[in-house]
Amino acid sequence: xxxxxxxxxxxxxxxxxxxxxxxxxxxxxxxxxxxxxxxxxxxxxxxxxxxxxxxxxxxxxxxxxxxxxxxxxxxxxxxxxxxxxxxxxxxxxxxxxxxxxxxxxxxxxxxxxxxxxxxxxxxxxxxxxxxxxxxxxxxxxxxxxxxxxxxxxxxxxxxxxxxxxxxxxxxxxxxxxxxxxxxxxxxxxxxxxxxxxxxxxxxxxxxxxxxxxxxxxxxxxxxxxxxxxxxxxxxxxxxxxxxxxxxxxxxxxxxxxxxxxxxxxxxxxxxxxxxxxxxxxxxxxxxxxxxxxxxxxxxxxxxxxxxxxxxxxxxxxxxxxxxxxxxxxxxxxxxxxxxxxxxxxxxxxxxxxxxxxxxxxxxxxxxxxxxxxxxxxxxxxxxxxxxxxxxxxxxxxxxxxxxxxxxxxxxxxxxxxxxx
Numbered sequence: 001x002x003x004x005x006x007x008x009x010x011x012x013x014x015x016x017x018x019x020x021x022x023x024x025x026x027x028x029x030x031x032x033x034x035x036x037x038x039x040x041x042x043x044x045x046x047x048x049x050x051x052x053x054x055x056x057x058x059x060x061x062x063x064x065x066x067x068x069x070x071x072x073x074x075x076x077x078x079x080x081x082x083x084x085x086x087x088x089x090x091x092x093x094x095x096x097x098x099x100x101x102x103x104x105x106x107x108x109x110x111x112x113x114x115x116x117x118x119x120x121x122x123x124x125x126x127x128x129x130x131x132x133x134x135x136x137x138x139x140x141x142x143x144x145x146x147x148x149x150x151x152x153x154x155x156x157x158x159x160x161x162x163x164x165x166x167x168x169x170x171x172x173x174x175x176x177x178x179x180x181x182x183x184x185x186x187x188x189x190x191x192x193x194x195x196x197x198x199x200x201x202x203x204x205x206x207x208x209x210x211x212x213x214x215x216x217x218x219x220x221x222x223x224x225x226x227x228x229x230x231x232x233x234x235x236x237x238x239x240x241x242x243x244x245x246x247x248x249x250x251x252x253x254x255x256x257x258x259x260x261x262x263x264x265x266x267x268x269x270x271x272x273x274x275x276x277x278x279x280x281x282x283x284x285x286x287x288x289x290x291x292x293x294x295x296x297x298x299x300x301x302x303x304x305x306x307x308x309x310x311x312x313x314x315x316x317x318x319x320x321x322x323x324x325x326x327x328x329x330x331x332x333x334x335x336x337x338x339x340x341x342x343x344x345x346x347x348x349x350x351x352x353x354x355x356x357x358x359x360x361x362x363x364x365x366x367x368x369x370x371x372x373x374x375x376x377x378x379x380x381x382x383x384x385x386x387x388x389x390x391x392x393x394x395x396x397x398x399x400x401x402x403x404x405x406x407x408x409x410x411x412x413x414x415x416x417x418x419x420x
Contacts, residue, residue, distance in 0.1 A: 009116065009124030019323045021127065024310050025109050028129040028152040035148060037107040037131055042086040044111065048076040050085050053292050065114040079113035083130040083304055084261070084286065085293065091134055092295040102135035103300070109307075120275070123308065130283075132302035134290075139234055142265040142285060142301050143241035149269060149281060149303055150247050156310070157319045161280060163248065164268045166255040167235040168203070169227050171263070171288065177226035178202055188216045203256045222253045231264060238265055261286040265301065271309070273316025280313055281305030328419055329356040330377035330398075332368040334384035342383055342393070345411055352412055354419070372398065379418065381411065 006012055013021055048068050067079040080086050087106055091097065096104045109129045116122050131148070133141050146163060153161055169177060185198045185205055194213065197204050206217065227235070242249055255266055266284035274280070283303025290298035314321070331346045333339040342358070349356040357375050359368035365382075372380045383393040387405070395414060396403035406414045 007124070009118035011123060011125070015326070019326070020311055020314070020321055021307055023321050023323055024156065024307050024314075025127075025129055027156050028149075028305055028307075028310070029107060029109065030155070031148040031151045032107040032131050035105070035144065037105040037133075040087055040090060040106040040108050041110065042080070042083075042090050042108070044113075045077045045079050046086055046089065048078045050089055050293060051078055051081060065116055067113050067115060080110075081112055081114045083108055083110070083112065083128060084132060084302055085289070087130070087132050087302075088134060088289060088295070088298075088300065089293060091132075092290065092293070092298075097135050097296070097298055103133040103138075103141060104135055105131075105133050107131045120312070127307040128281075128304040129307060130302060130304035132300060134300040135298045137285075137287065137299035139237035139265075140241060142238045143245065145283065145301060145303055146238075146242060146249075146267055147245050147247055149305060152305070153269070153280075153310070156314065156321070158271070158310075158313055158317060160273055160317055161269055161271045161313065162250055163242075164252040164255050164270060165239070165242075165249045166252050166266050167223070167227060167231055167264050168256065168262050168266050168284070169223060169231050169264065173226055173228035173231055174223075174263070177221065177223050180221045180226065181206075184220050190216075206254045207256045217254075224253050234264055261289040261292065263287045267303070269305065271313040271316065274309065274312055279306075280309040325355065325376050325378065327355050327357045327375040327377040329354055329379045329381060329415055330372035330375050331356065331358045331381045332365065332372060332383075333359065334365060334382070337385065337388055338383040341388060341408070342381060345381065345393070345408070348412060349415060352416070354412075354415055379415065 048066075051066060066081050068076065069078070070076050087108055091104055091106065107130065109127075111125055111127055113125055116124055118124060131145060133145065146165075150163065168174060181202045182198060185202055190198065190205075190213070194205060194208065203223075205213065206220070208214065239249070249267070252268075255268055256262075262284040264285040264287065266282075268282035269280045270278045271280050272278065281304060283301070285299070285301040287297075287299040289300065290296060329349060331342040333342040339362075346356050346358045357377065359371055363371065369380065378398055380396040380398055381393050382396055382403070387393055390405070391408055392405040393408060393411060394403045395406045395411070395418075397418075
């Protein structure tokens with residue numbers, strides 16, 4: 001019988017690679033924790049309506065990529081394809097917006113699911129870290145989130161990424177642009193699917209990556225020419241704040257992002273070393289989403305950064321993160337009495353915060369030292385009957401090969417001193 005395989009388009013995160021993913025998540029989360037964002041976790045599945053209303057019926061995510069199913073009780077659920085709608089739903093359900101401290105600032109980390117055609121950097125199960133600031137309309141908040149994402153990438157050592165920036169207008173000026181764009185698009189030679197999109201959400205056609213479509217879009221009306229004065233002023237302030245903070249960006253008037261809920265500020269982080277799947281993250285302002293899913297008016301802004309894509313960006317730039325050793329000390333007992341004594345020492349070291357492992361399975365010296373080597377430990381604790389009779393263990397430096405006896409009651413201090 002053959003063993004089971006992971007489903008197509010998914011992957012398993014296993015050591016040692018998983019340590020890099022953890023480090024990336026922590027690096028992205030660090031500036032958020034330092035800026036008033038609290039951690040939130042939502043279920044892996046939600047009511048289908050949350051996404052069809054919030055993300056948008058016309059999006060590929062809802063119409064083609066969502067994993068939707070019906071429960072035994074007849075409830076229609078979907079695996080979450082993105083994080084914002086779930087986080088906003090949870091914040092509304094818990095009445096966080098009524099606690100008197102707006103914006104509500106939240107960050108999250110988790111797996112998301114889309115039925116995509118698998119390729120490098122595009123999976124059916126992927127990992128993101130995201131941030132949402134709910135309940136305030138302020139250009140400084142938009143700028144803050146872009147600056148924090150930029151900071152996270154810089155701390156990882158990344159430099160070959162670009163920030164694309166645009167404004168999608170608001171409910172006052174966007175409908176005027178929408179009409180003008182529809183008029184232009186209706187005159188093009190487009191396939192049936194794209195024609196349908198022209199009627200439902202014409203802005204998404206601008207995001208079409210096919211050359212045959214892009215060629216026809218030359219001369220299309222530009223949103224920036226239709227922005228109202230309020231949207232222009234708002235966008236200009238976001239740009240000024242980014243420039244003052246030393247964060248470089250590129251204006252991209254065709255940037256619309258793949259979700260229907262965005263208004264005003266929209267942005268994307270792209271990396272030039274990733275080929276066609278160049279977006280490593282992005283986000284924007286979504287002032288009307290709360291009302292779409294049944295809540296009060298709560299202007300909000302947020303982003304999500306792909307952990308998988310960020311790891312690929314690190315590889316593209318040849319960056320190897322400095323990861324702490326998973327094991328600092330490895331204990332090798334020779335005989336039953338040594339096994340009992342050393343296991344006690346291992347427990348003591350672990351309680352003191354020293355990363356320590358143990359040779360399980362009763363291996364001989366040679367096999368146990370091989371395990372110590374593979375663990376990456378800097379030191380090995382070795383003890384046999386003679387050592388115990390003298391009240392010592394041997395502390396061996398795995399790099400130099402030197403070893404010296406240490407009294408049983410002085411092991412913790414000796415290890416701490418050497419590791420320091």
